[in-house]
Amino acid sequence: MTTRIEARLAQLKKEARSAFVTFVMAGDPDPETSLAIVKALPQAGADIIELGMPFTDPMADGPSIQAAGLRALKAGMTLRKTLAMVRSFRASDDATPIVLMGYYNPIYIYGVEPFLADAKTAGVDGLIIVDLPPEEDDELCVPALKAGLNFIRLATPTTDDKRLPAVLANTSGFVYYVSITGITGAAAADAKAVSAAVSRIKGHTALPVCVGFGIRTPETARSIAEHADGAVVGTALVDAVRGSLDGEGRATAKTVSAVADLAAALAQGVHGAKQAAE
Amino acid sequence: MTTIRPNSFRSGPDERGHFGIFGGRFVAETLMPLILDLEKAYAQAKADPAFQAEMDGYLKHYVGRPSPLYFAERLTEHLGGAKIYFKREELNHTGSHKVNNVLGQIMMARRMGKKRIIAETGAGQHGVATATLCARFGLECVVYMGAVDVERQQPNVIRMEMLGAKVVPVQSGARTLKDAMNEALRDWVTNVHNTFYCIGTVAGPHPYPMMVRDFQSVIGNETRVQIQEMEGRLPDSLIACIGGGSNAMGLFHPFLDDPSVEIFGVEAAGHGLTQLHAASIAGGRPGVLHGNRTYLLMDEDGQIQEAHSISAGLDYPGIGPEHSWLHEIGRVTYLSATDEEALAAFQLLSRLEGIIPALEPAHAIAKVMELAPQRPKDHLMVVNLSGRGDKDVPQVGDILRGKKS
Numbered sequence: 123m124t125t126r127i128e129a130r131l132a133q134l135k136k137e138a139r140s141a142f143v144t145f146v147m148a149g150d151p152d153p154e155t156s157l158a159i160v161k162a163l164p165q166a167g168a169d170i171i172e173l174g175m176p177f178t179d180p181m182a183d184g185p186s187i188q189a190a191g192l193r194a195l196k197a198g199m200t201l202r203k204t205l206a207m208v209r210s211f212r213a214s215d216d217a218t219p220i221v222l223m224g225y226y227n228p229i230y231i232y233g234v235e236p237f238l239a240d241a242k243t244a245g246v247d248g249l250i251i252v253d254l255p256p257e258e259d260d261e262l263c264v265p266a267l268k269a270g271l272n273f274i275r276l277a278t279p280t281t282d283d284k285r286l287p288a289v290l291a292n293t294s295g296f297v298y299y300v301s302i303t304g305i306t307g308a309a310a311a312d313a314k315a316v317s318a319a320v321s322r323i324k325g326h327t328a329l330p331v332c333v334g335f336g337i338r339t340p341e342t343a344r345s346i347a348e349h350a351d352g353a354v355v356g357t358a359l360v361d362a363v364r365g366s367l368d369g370e371g372r373a374t375a376k377t378v379s380a381v382a383d384l385a386a387a388l389a390q391g392v393h394g395a396k397q398a399a400e
Numbered sequence: 401m402t403t404i405r406p407n408s409f410r411s412g413p414d415e416r417g418h419f420g421i422f423g424g425r426f427v428a429e430t431l432m433p434l435i436l437d438l439e440k441a442y443a444q445a446k447a448d449p450a451f452q453a454e455m456d457g458y459l460k461h462y463v464g465r466p467s468p469l470y471f472a473e474r475l476t477e478h479l480g481g482a483k484i485y486f487k488r489e490e491l492n493h494t495g496s497h498k499v500n501n502v503l504g505q506i507m508m509a510r511r512m513g514k515k516r517i518i519a520e521t522g523a524g525q526h527g528v529a530t531a532t533l534c535a536r537f538g539l540e541c542v543v544y545m546g547a548v549d550v551e552r553q554q555p556n557v558i559r560m561e562m563l564g565a566k567v568v569p570v571q572s573g574a575r576t577l578k579d580a581m582n583e584a585l586r587d588w589v590t591n592v593h594n595t596f597y598c599i600g601t602v603a604g605p606h607p608y609p610m611m612v613r614d615f616q617s618v619i620g621n622e623t624r625v626q627i628q629e630m631e632g633r634l635p636d637s638l639i640a641c642i643g644g645g646s647n648a649m650g651l652f653h654p655f656l657d658d659p660s661v662e663i664f665g666v667e668a669a670g671h672g673l674t675q676l677h678a679a680s681i682a683g684g685r686p687g688v689l690h691g692n693r694t695y696l697l698m699d700e701d702g703q704i705q706e707a708h709s710i711s712a713g714l715d716y717p718g719i720g721p722e723h724s725w726l727h728e729i730g731r732v733t734y735l736s737a738t739d740e741e742a743l744a745a746f747q748l749l750s751r752l753e754g755i756i757p758a759l760e761p762a763h764a765i766a767k768v769m770e771l772a773p774q775r776p777k778d779h780l781m782v783v784n785l786s787g788r789g790d791k792d793v794p795q796v797g798d799i800l801r802g803k804k805s
Binding site for chain 1: 416424425426427428429430431432433538553572573578582585586589590591592593687688689691692693696700701702703704
């Protein structure tokens with residue numbers, strides 16, 4: 123069975139284009155505005171949407187994404203509501219892949235089996251769980267694959283050739299290469315190092331490789347996309363949400379367009395890349 | 401759920417770092433290679449007699465071990481029951497049990513060629529011990545401490561700075577120990593190539609809970625020898641306070657397979673278990689945070705809740721995974737003491753024994769006050785006096801003066 127992720131990446135490959143992967147936090151700054159943002163992303167050029175599942179203790183995230191999660195939680199967001207949001211999105215868009223990204227505890231508390239069943243029904247296509255390395259595959263990865271969801275693994279600069287096969291073993295959909303050692307939104311990605319890393323990973327797998335962490339501008343997005351099957355932008359979009367809020371942290375008339383406009387500019391950068399290269 | 405009782409309570413964890421369902425390695429991929437390296441390096445060190453000999457030398461001449469086992473005669477008389485002994489960990493260099501573990505980890509960092517040490521701290525005792533050993537061995541030291549704790553444990557902040565450490569106040573979340581640990585993990589992910597994370601308690605990803613337990617087991621191993629010298633037999637009960645639970649695990653572990661020894665851990669009940677508290681076993685359930693599965697305080701959505709305790713060292717919404725396991729199989733009984741009870745014990749001990757305890761072990765003393773009178777006079781009770789109260793003097797002074805006025 124092909125997931126929306128696999129279908130979308132196969133189609134982009136045919137068109138010789140890189141994927142523009144967007145990350146926003148579910149429920150940021152409030153559930154309704156967040157749904158409107160997500161609905162606007164495909165039109166702005168997003169090929170795949172990563173939806174953050176808010177968590178109180180995001181140990182791999184920088185200040186921007188931490189704050190976005192806390193805004194969402196303050197607005198009453200829960201994992202149940204995140205799944206409901208995906209369902210609402212699917213009512214009008216059955217093609218754009220949705221990947222849920224976050225930490226394991228809320229899923230563990232929801233219950234792995236009920237979560238996988240509800241996520242599949244809601245229209246989720248894949249999962250990225252930061253604190254589940256291959257050593258803990260029995261927890262969620264293996265059941266998720268059985269349930270027909272992609273389990274997308276992070277590979278990092280510290281994942282050497284000896285370890286890569288273990289990391290790739292149960293990975294599906296695509297490989298998410300974390301371009302820096304660090305938290306989200308920190309250092310800038312270096313295109314040359316990324317290029318070498320992507321080639322290294324491709325030596326071990328036929329899966330597409332998307333690159334994230336440290337991509338903020340259309341220029342960086344373009345230079346990274348030239349060397350990868352996709353570029354992921356998160357912190358910059360989350361910062362656009364924050365920048366559009368009023369003094370009390372509430373959404374304004376500009377919130378959705380602030381994110382959509384930035385996404386459109388970044389999409390141009392990414393989509394310009396492979397055409398220029400080939 | 402029925403739990404199979406193991407042949408030994410001391411054989412954990414398994415090769416994947418599990419104590420029953422607890423423990424594990426729930427960390428970002430960036431950290432995994434280093435955690436596997438550490439596991440390997442620790443296994444080698446454990447098998448290397450030179451490592452143990454070097455540790456023993458520093459424990460004796462630098463830390464001041466063995467720490468005395470002291471018969472608390474006046475407290476025993478006052479309570480009128482069990483014969484109470486204190487394991488005097490507060491007499492160690494730097495004023496608490498924390499130094500036992502830090503010494504071991506700093507020696508691991510040296511073996512692994514890591515020149516930069518990071519740590520999280522709550523009360524500041526672990527931070528002070530880390531800053532001390534980094535000074536001793538000429539290593540760079542960065543300590544993450546919640547901004548609330550920086551405020552209430554000023555004496556330790558000043559000590560760490562005098563020792564040459566950089567103290568980073570953490571402003572995220574509840575601004576206490578949990579958030580300090582998040583921030584330390586973020587630093588580690590960023591600087592993994594040159595940095596050793598010196599975790600202060602029996603928690604975090606495998607092999608930390610096992611390694612910290614091993615380094616702290618010197619407490620229980622000494623106690624076994626000392627009590628047999630003084631009384632000619634093993635104790636009847638052990639009692640220690642629990643935040644993450646390293647002082648308790650250090651005392652308990654060498655006695656786990658002695659069925660005649662009753663064991664009590666004391667969590668911080670804060671304002672009371674129906675209000676704000678830090679008692680993860682009494683008021684929490686199993687979840688995954690900071691690299692391990694263990695009992696945690698959280699809401700129905702799996703969001704971690706803020707803990708509260710008068711004692712910064714116990715103010716954490718989790719507990720070490722081996723404690724969660726010992727609770728589930730019933731080997732250790734977990735009790736809790738409120739802020740009020742700990743304050744009363746703090747004052748009683750100061751006046752009766754001339755020992756000002758840290759607020760953390762004052763929680764254990766509070767339960768001694770309850771348990772000792774119910775036990776016969778020939779019952780031997782050992783309590784871990786895990787730290788001294790110097791750091792708490794300004795805070796407790798303010799509280800007591802506030803009460804008087």
